[in-house]
Amino acid sequence: xxxxxxxxxxxxxxxxxxxxxxxxxxxxxxxxxxxxxxxxxxxxxxxxxxxxxxxxxxxxxxxxxxxxxxxxxxxxxxxxxxxxxxxxxxxxxxxxxxxxxxxxxxxxxxx
Amino acid sequence: xxxxxxxxxxxxxxxxxxxxxxxxxxxxxxxxxxxxxxxxxxxxxxxxxxxxxxxxxxxxxxxxxxxxxxxxxxxxxxxxxxxxxxxxxxxxxxxxxxxxxxxxxxxxxxxxxxxxxxxxxxxxxxxxxxxxxxxxxxxxxxxxxxxxxxxxxxxxxxxxxxxxxxxxxxxxxxxxxxxxxxxxxxxxxxxxxxxxxxxxxxxxxxxxxxxxxxxxxxxxxxxxxxxxxxxxxxxxxxxxxxxxxxxxxxxxxxxxxxxxxxxxxxxxxxxxxxxxxxxxxxxxxxxxxxxxxxxxxxxxxxxxxxxxxxxxxxxxxxxxxxxxxxxxxxxxxxxxxxxxxxxxxxxxxxxxxxxxxxxxxxxxxxxxxxxxxxxxxxxxxxxxxxxxxxxxxxxxxxxxxxxxxxxxxxxxxxxxxxxxxxxxxxxxxxxxxxxxxxxxxxxxxxxxxxxxxxxxxxxxxxxxxxxxxxxxxxxxxxxxxxxxxxxxxxxxxxxxxxxxxxxxxxxxxxxxxxxxxxxxxxxxxxxxxxxxxxxxxxxxxxxxxxxxxxxxxxxxxxxxxxxxxxxxxxxxxxxxxxxxxxxxxxxxxxxxxxxxxxxxxxxxxxxxxxxxxxxxxxxxxxxxxxxxxxxxxxxxxxxxxxxxxxxxxxxxxxxxxxxxxxxxxxxxxxxxxxxxxxxxxxxxxxxxxxxxxxxxxxxxxxxxxxxxxxxxxxxxxxxxxxxxxxxxxxxxxxxxxxxxxxxxxxxxx
Numbered sequence: 001x002x003x004x005x006x007x008x009x010x011x012x013x014x015x016x017x018x019x020x021x022x023x024x025x026x027x028x029x030x031x032x033x034x035x036x037x038x039x040x041x042x043x044x045x046x047x048x049x050x051x052x053x054x055x056x057x058x059x060x061x062x063x064x065x066x067x068x069x070x071x072x073x074x075x076x077x078x079x080x081x082x083x084x085x086x087x088x089x090x091x092x093x094x095x096x097x098x099x100x101x102x103x104x105x106x107x108x109x110x111x
Numbered sequence: 112x113x114x115x116x117x118x119x120x121x122x123x124x125x126x127x128x129x130x131x132x133x134x135x136x137x138x139x140x141x142x143x144x145x146x147x148x149x150x151x152x153x154x155x156x157x158x159x160x161x162x163x164x165x166x167x168x169x170x171x172x173x174x175x176x177x178x179x180x181x182x183x184x185x186x187x188x189x190x191x192x193x194x195x196x197x198x199x200x201x202x203x204x205x206x207x208x209x210x211x212x213x214x215x216x217x218x219x220x221x222x223x224x225x226x227x228x229x230x231x232x233x234x235x236x237x238x239x240x241x242x243x244x245x246x247x248x249x250x251x252x253x254x255x256x257x258x259x260x261x262x263x264x265x266x267x268x269x270x271x272x273x274x275x276x277x278x279x280x281x282x283x284x285x286x287x288x289x290x291x292x293x294x295x296x297x298x299x300x301x302x303x304x305x306x307x308x309x310x311x312x313x314x315x316x317x318x319x320x321x322x323x324x325x326x327x328x329x330x331x332x333x334x335x336x337x338x339x340x341x342x343x344x345x346x347x348x349x350x351x352x353x354x355x356x357x358x359x360x361x362x363x364x365x366x367x368x369x370x371x372x373x374x375x376x377x378x379x380x381x382x383x384x385x386x387x388x389x390x391x392x393x394x395x396x397x398x399x400x401x402x403x404x405x406x407x408x409x410x411x412x413x414x415x416x417x418x419x420x421x422x423x424x425x426x427x428x429x430x431x432x433x434x435x436x437x438x439x440x441x442x443x444x445x446x447x448x449x450x451x452x453x454x455x456x457x458x459x460x461x462x463x464x465x466x467x468x469x470x471x472x473x474x475x476x477x478x479x480x481x482x483x484x485x486x487x488x489x490x491x492x493x494x495x496x497x498x499x500x501x502x503x504x505x506x507x508x509x510x511x512x513x514x515x516x517x518x519x520x521x522x523x524x525x526x527x528x529x530x531x532x533x534x535x536x537x538x539x540x541x542x543x544x545x546x547x548x549x550x551x552x553x554x555x556x557x558x559x560x561x562x563x564x565x566x567x568x569x570x571x572x573x574x575x576x577x578x579x580x581x582x583x584x585x586x587x588x589x590x591x592x593x594x595x596x597x598x599x600x601x602x603x604x605x606x607x608x609x610x611x612x613x614x615x616x617x618x619x620x621x622x623x624x625x626x627x628x629x630x631x632x633x634x635x636x637x638x639x640x641x642x643x644x645x646x647x648x649x650x651x652x653x654x655x656x657x658x659x660x661x662x663x664x665x666x667x668x669x670x671x672x673x674x675x676x677x678x679x680x681x682x683x684x685x686x687x688x689x690x691x692x693x694x695x696x697x698x699x700x701x702x703x704x705x706x707x708x709x710x711x712x713x714x715x716x717x718x719x720x721x722x723x724x725x726x727x728x729x730x731x732x733x734x735x736x737x738x739x740x741x742x743x744x745x746x747x748x749x750x751x752x753x754x755x756x757x758x759x760x761x762x763x764x765x766x767x768x769x770x771x772x773x774x775x776x777x778x779x780x781x782x783x784x785x786x787x788x789x790x791x792x793x794x795x796x797x798x799x800x801x802x803x804x805x806x807x808x809x810x811x812x813x814x815x816x817x818x819x820x821x822x823x824x825x826x827x828x829x830x831x832x833x834x835x836x837x838x839x840x841x842x843x844x845x846x847x848x849x850x851x852x853x854x855x856x857x858x859x860x
Contacts, residue, residue, distance in 0.1 A: 040392040047332045049391060050431065063499075073389030073399060099399050103406045103446055110410035 004085055011060070012081040018055050019077070022048050035078040056080075062087040116411075117542075118300050118311075118378040119367035120479050122216025122360035124208045124846070127473060128175035128353055128463045132846070133215075137480045139462065140488040141513045146463050147339060147351060148176045150325050158324040169329035173338030175353030175464040180204070180318050184849035187570050188275050195854040197245055198262040201233045202271060203854075204356045205316040209272050211846040216360035217372065217601035218310055220830070228280035228308035230298045231269035232291035232468045234317030234354075239263070244856050272314065280308040286468070289425075290383075290531030291315065292357070293471030297381040297537060299361050309366065314358035315469035322354060333429050340465065341492040342426035342458040343433055343500060343509060350427045353464025357472035359479070371837035376482035379524070379540040380411035386534030394532050396432055401439035401530065404538040406446060408526070412540035416447035419454050419540070420518035421487065421510065421525040423474045426458030427465060434499040436528060437507065444506045452503065453519075457490035457510035471529040471537065478525055482543050485523065487516045521546070560666060562812060564819045565595040565613050565622065566828075568605040574848055575607050576630060581845040583623035589842055591617050596839040600830045602847070610819040612812070639786040639799045642825035644721035646787045647710060648800075649729035652807045654698040655705045662811040663712075667835045671715040676708035684741045693749035694756040699728075706732045706790065709803070713788075717829030718821065721785050729790065788821070 016033045019042065023030050028043050039049065057063050064083035074080050123133055128146035130136035139146060150158075150172040155165045164170060183203040185195035195203070209229070213219045218227075236242055242263050246253055253259040261267055265284045273282035281302065285295040292315035299311030328336035328349070335341075335349035367374055384407070386400030409416055424436055437456075444454075459477045466473050481488060487510045496502045496509065516523055527539040567582065569575035582594070589597065591613050611625045663669045664676070679685055680700070688700040706729065714720055725733030734744055789802040801820050804813045822828055 044392075045331075046392070046394055050332055073397065074391055075389060099402065099442060100445065102399070103402055103443060106403055106406050107410045107446055110407050111413075 004089065007088060008081050008085040011084045012077060014059060015052075015056065015077050015080055018052050019044075021055075022052055033077070035081070036076055038076050039080075040075070056084065060084055060088065115364055116304055116380070117364035118303055118361050119364045119372065120359050120375040120378060120475075121362050121367050121372040122212045122214070122218060123358065123375060123476055123479060124211035124215055125355065125357035125473070125476050126177065126179075126204060126208060127355040127357070127466070128177050130463075131178060133476060133480060133843075136476065137484065140459070140477060140480070141486070143489040143491045143513065144462060145339070145491055146175055147173055147353075148323075149173055149338075150323055154323050155325060158321045160324050164327070165325060167327060167329070169327055169336060170325060171328050171334070171336060171338040171351070172325045173351060174323050174325060175351065175355075177318060177322060177354040179851055180320065180322060180354070181853045181855045182851040183207070183854050184570075184852065185854060186852075187849060192854065194258065194262060196856050196858075197258055198854075199233070199239065199242070200320065201316040201318045201356070202262070202268055204318065205231060205233070205268065205314055205358075206272060206275055207849050208316065208356045208358045209312055209314050210276060212312065212314070212358035212360050213276070214601055214846050215843055216310075216362075217597065217841045218360055219601060219603050221370075222310050222312075223277045223279075225309040226280040226307070227273075227278040227310040227312065228299055228302050229269040229273050229278055229282040229312045229314065230285050230295035231272060231283075231312075231314045231316075232285045232295050233265050233268045233315070234319065234468050236263065236265065239320065248856065268316070269314075272312075278312070280310070287535035288531035288533050289465070289467055289470050290529045290535050290537050291468040291471065293381070293475065293527070293529040293537035293539060294383055294531075294535060296359065296361070296378070296471070296475060296539065297383045300378055300381050303361060303363050309362070311361040312358060313361065313472065314356075315466075315472045316356040317467045317469040318354040318356070319352060326352075333427065333432075335428065339492055340428045340461045341494070342424070342428045342461050342490060343437075343456070343497055343502075344428070344493045345495045345497045347428040347430065347433060347497055349429055350460060350465045353466050355463060355466045355469050355473060357469055357476050359472065359475060371839075371841055373841040373843060374544060375479040377542045377544060379414070379542050380408045381537060381539045382407035382411060383535065383537050386536070390534070393534070396435050396530050397534065398435055398439045398442060400534060401436065401528065401536050401538075402442040404536040405440060405443035405526070405528065408538040408540050409443065409447070412524070412542075414524055414540065416444040416506070417450055417453065418520050418522070418524045419444075419526050420520070420523060421455045421457070421478075421481070421516065422507070423478045423525065423527045424456050424458045425470075425474075425528050425530045426456075426460050426490075428458075428460065430499075432530075433497055436530075437500045437502070437505060440507065440526075440528065441505045448506065450506060452506065452508040454506050454508070455487055455510035456507045457488070461490060461492040471527075474527050474529060475539070475541075478527055478541055481516065482523055482525065482541060485516050485543070487512065487514050489513055558667060559590075559592050559615060560668065561615050562815050563592050563595045563613055564599070564610050564815050564822065565591070565626075566599055566604060566608060566610040566819075566822050567626065568603070568608040569847070570605050570607065571850070572607055572630065574850060575609055576627065577848045578845075579609065579623060579626045579630075581848055583619055585619075585845050588619045589844075591615070591619060591622055593839040593842070594619070594622075594844075596834060597842055597844055599828075600834065601841070601844075604822070604827065606825075608823045608825075610822045612815045612819050640825040641718075641786050641801075641821040642827065644719040644785060645821075646722050646724060646785055647713070647720050647790070648724050648726055648787060648793075649706050649710065649732045649790045650726035650793060651702060651706055651729060651732075652727070652791050653809075654695070654702050655809070659809050660701075660705065663709075663814075666811065667838070668833055669712055670835065671832070672708045672712035675711040676704050679704040679707050679735075684735055687741055687745065688748070691745070691749055693752040695752050696749075699731075699748070699752065702728070703732050703735055707736060709790075710736075713803075715829075716818070716833050717827055718788075719827070720788075726793070786824075788817075 064087040269282040295313040302308040328334040341347040386397035390397040523543040529537040664673045787800040792802040
């Protein structure tokens with residue numbers, strides 16, 4: 001059985017592949033795409049990103065945006081791969097996620 | 112009442128698609144109206160859209176119709192025609208909207224005397240059709256300081272309002288895309304709480320021109336390809352952008368209570384932040400960013416999330432945005448509660464489209480009206496919940512009906528979420544008034560007067576007639592004295608005036624009749640104006656009787672008279688006159704106190720006086736006022752009183768009027784052009800003048816007639832001094848009817 005890291009690497013590869021496809025469809029230069037690449041570095045429109053998400057959703061049959069984007073901030077390819085990994089592991093509903101902790105701190109500071 | 116950080120919304124105004132006023136906007140919301148119109152090919156061609164453009168399948172032939180974007184009352188605001196045509200309609204409309212909001216707050220006069228801050232936002236320049244047209248006409252001169260720049264750039268949006276309405280607090284334009292207007296509200300609130308300002312105006316104007324050109328949905332995934340906004344619905348496909356302007360007037364809650372303001376709702380808290388870098392891209396929204404603003408605002412409001420019974424959501428109806436917004440709210444609520452489906456959610460965007468920079472104010476005005484009316488209104492275009500929202504497992508349920516808003520908790524607490532591309536989020540918490548405070552405002556002992564004056568004014572005669580009709584046709588007319596108070600204190604006093612002496616039991620129809628008759632009466636030839644200081648000539652012909660005195664001392668508007676009268680009676684000079692053994696000495700002392708108090712009362716009401724001159728017995732009053740020592744003239748007065756007594760048997764009145772002729776000679780300087788107010792109509796009246804009392808015998812009615820006369824002739828009355836503090840409750844009344852004149856750049860003159 002594959003461990004989480006292997007799953008994540010596989011997902012990362014497919015993200016890079018999907019991004020390359022979208023870029024080539026738009027005849028945009030395919031620069032060095034790595035796990036640390038931020039989506040905002042690419043000349044992708046929101047429409048392109050939606051297409052990308054939709055393609056990934058079709059491939060993995062999960063939508064991490066429903067739950068996980070709520071608690072993680074997706075900036076890089078690696079972030080997105082991590083979100084899919086977590087979605088696929090079925091552990092998407094962690095009661096004590098980092099965001100909730102941060103929100104509690106804000107609430108306590110404000111009062 | 113405990114000191115709070117609550118801010119009161121005391122006035123508002125708006126012009127939204129198919130709603131020219133907050134009243135109409137509310138009716139549309141209650142009826143679940145969708146103010147989106149479809150465009151014919153002919154309209155599109157007229158708007159400059161080519162056939163090849165609009166024949167594309169992704170082209171959406173729809174828009175949100177906002178009336179009168181081409182119209183402006185340039186004369187009212189003193190804007191030359193050429194500039195009116197060149198000025199961005201967003202800025203023109205904003206001037207009118209802010210003016211109406213201040214009228215609604217009853218703060219048009221006080222705003223100019225207070226620290227009043229203006230926080231305004233406007234729609235885009237780069238997409239401005241008018242700007243592009245104007246650039247052609249002005250050979251490209253849009254450089255710093257050019258007319259084109261000054262009349263269009265966002266930098267001048269707030270400052271032009273401050274200049275035209277003479278508001279002297281901070282004035283700044285606020286731009287954070289779709290959250291702009293709620294950031295403006297936040298800044299106004301912060302400035303109120305820090306004490307930097309006393310009145311805050313948050314205003315927004317976003318008008319897309321030409322309005323009726325539709326859009327190509329393929330250009331961005333946020334555009335709805337069907338031309339409708341279906342927030343939170345399973346068939347939501349994006350948003351349609353629209354046009355509108357709105358403004359709210361804010362005050363600290365304690366001040367609003369003290370000023371007897373009409374309060375729509377309380378702003379309990381606002382929180383603003385930015386998503387920072389932690390998201391997909393610059394244009395994406397972020398759950399952590401939103402949730403942090405929500406948590407902070409709820410905590411600042413001092414409530415728990417389960418006390419919220421309604422959230423007005425940003426609700427752009429985009430596939431990604433809607434679920435992220437619900438997730439953010441859910442995340443914030445989860446700190447306080449795990450209750451499901453207890454809080455209603457809704458959005459105004461399906462009704463009027465997404466008003467971009469003005470979107471937040473559309474939400475805020477909707478929510479303020481909901482709180483005022485204690486009603487939920489339907490979020491329209493909702494078929495079934497978007498499954499990605501997972502509403503059944505969330506704290507939220509859709510507001511789909513026009514129904515009473517009766518939360519389990521006694522107070523109505525509501526949230527307002529507002530987001531902007533670029534990541535600046537705002538969350539606000541609003542509430543109704545605590546029930547203990549609502550009856551607090553009207554506890555004074557003010558007795559409704561039997562008579563008053565009602566001064567309505569406009570820039571032109573035609574507008575004055577229209578204004579009278581607007582007021583007379585108000586659906587829920589106020590009792591006339593309450594109406595007079597509201598109009599006199601809350602409206603500007605403009606050059607063309609109509610002042611009617613009203614009686615307590617007059618109907619509004621009778622007032623209308625009198626007002627219109629007065630306008631149509633042929634105006635007297637060249638009349639004097641009372642906009643500059645007047646000479647006051649004191650020439651009483653009768654002693655004062657107790658009922659005349661009582662008419663004033665029992666009138667709450669004459670408190671200053673009562674105080675001054677007593678002060679003079681207690682003065683050393685009058686005490687000595689009263690002690691005199693000369694005949695009528697007490698009557699004379701009473702008369703002198705009365706005359707001086709009357710004069711002081713007129714001044715207290717704001718009448719400007721250049722001089723006080725005595726004629727006849729009034730010369731002694733002048734001596735008193737001038738502080739001439741009594742020793743210099745008491746003997747003369749006593750001699751005259753003896754003479755008067757001897758002559759009483761035959762020519763009574765003549766003697767009285769001749770009295771004072773031997774008083775110490777005084778120098779009289781009358782600047783010829785200044786108007787004259789006589790205490791009594793003089794017998795040989797050749798100069799243009801008005802008089803307090805026409806018949807010699809003073810009655811209180813004379814005072815109101817005098818007021819009506821000189822107000823009509825330009826006198827400035829200080830209505831805050833005139834009325835006792837909070838004499839009546841403040842009410843929303845029909846606004847000033849601006850002239851709807853078209854100013855359009857491409858029109859031929």
